[in-house]
């Protein structure tokens with residue numbers, strides 16, 4: 001049989017309880033990163049990116065309570081045993097009708113989610129070649145030791161320098177033919193890795209250098225470190241808006257989505273709500289979707305007398321569709337009269353309602369402008385708004 005005819009399967013033993021993680025659940029079920037994917041899911045997804053693999057089997061404990069609640073794109077077998085070797089052995093035994101004697105089996109730790117697919121491909125190809133050439137029975141991924149290595153006694157004192165030349169940290173996957181691995185494990189159910197069982201059974205085992213990212217998550221700190229590796233910083237964008245409208249007789253004074261009692265009203269094509277217009281511009285600007293004029297041209301008779309709350313809502317729908325949502329809004333209104341302080345709470349609440357934001361997301365600060373400028377002369381009202389958007393995707 002030539003190596004090209006061997007199929008390749010992966011067994012992921014995931015029956016351990018991970019007591020060193022000091023967690024309420026086994027480490028393979030701890031979440032990694034903001035996506036909420038668990039360690040086990042991330043590991044399986046990495047293996048799915050290896051084109052040479054024909055099937056992935058995750059082996060869990062018969063009592064496992066978590067696996068059913070996760071979407072795992074692999075076959076799950078309840079073949080877990082008391083030791084890792086027993087789990088792998090029982091899984092291989094359960095697959096005796098599926099996997100042929102000469103097919104290759106990769107055993108990969110559930111707690112190594114950062115294995116590089118290219119390294120796994122390389123391991124498979126090199127193992128096939130090594131077997132064909134009679135060099136070894138299988139191979140494992142391993143990382144060279146770069147640090148100085150010393151032995152420490154029970155008191156915590158250095159007692160011996162260890163020559164680092166030729167030292168490797170053994171990782172996974174470990175890749176062997178099905179029949180040889182199963183018989184080697186049957187003789188050695190206490191072993192902590194497959195390569196030891198294979199060597200004890202008299203087989204030569206080779207190594208393929210692995211990326212040093214292929215770490216095993218063992219302690220609580222490892223999970224923290226891994227999360228900082230996987231989390232992309234949250235994307236945020238900021239937008240600014242400005243508007244002003246003239247004060248005239250015979251119009252309602254509408255600002256911040258509410259009607260306020262006053263002798264004059266704001267003049268404009270729509271209801272002339274200068275505050276909602278500034279916020280609309282800020283929201284659109286932050287998402288780089290243009291401005292209120294390009295969205296709702298005032299040459300369009302459709303918008304004559306339009307409710308600015310509807311315009312803001314419509315603009316924000318486009319922003320939401322582009323994958324952004326408002327974190328908070330801060331605004332300034334410059335008006336000599338009417339007095340706006342008594343209406344601030346109602347305006348804030350109304351804007352939060354229009355945009356369906358959490359309470360406390362909107363802040364409005366009225367200013368009088370000390371009788372200076374058009375606002376101070378009561379000829380008009382101006383507004384400014386700043387908005388922060390966050391991306392929904394990360």
Ligand code: MG
Pocket residue numbers: 243244245268272273274277
């Ligand atoms: Mg306007």
